[in-house]
Amino acid sequence: MSELVKAGCITFVPNGGGQTEIVNHPMLTFQDDDAVSKIQAVLSSGPLQADLRGHLAAQAQELSAEKFMSTVRELVREFLGNKARGGGAG
DSSP states (O other): OHHHHHTTOOOOEESSSTHHHHHOOGGGEEOTTTHHHHHHHHHTOHHHHHHHHHHHHHHHHHTOHHHHHHHHHHHHHHHHHHHHTTOOOO
16 A cells, blocks of 8 residues: 555545555545545546645655654664663653
8 A cells, every 4th residue: 555655646545444544635535435426536636636646745755664764763762862861761
């Protein structure tokens, strides 16, 4: 799923589960009864497609391996800094 988003594909997902966090946009999530209308709306609007691609590109940055590693490193630095100052947990 995240690979499709990273590749620039406009991706529709059922409204439930972790994939909704990947697309993170109400126009890209659907219930059984509104999937067709949402897909038709996107297919018929170039500006909406451009907006959604921009949104998904930003999501892809947030989901990148680089962002994940950077966040983990920062958390470790904060934890170690707190431990060094005597403020660590446990």
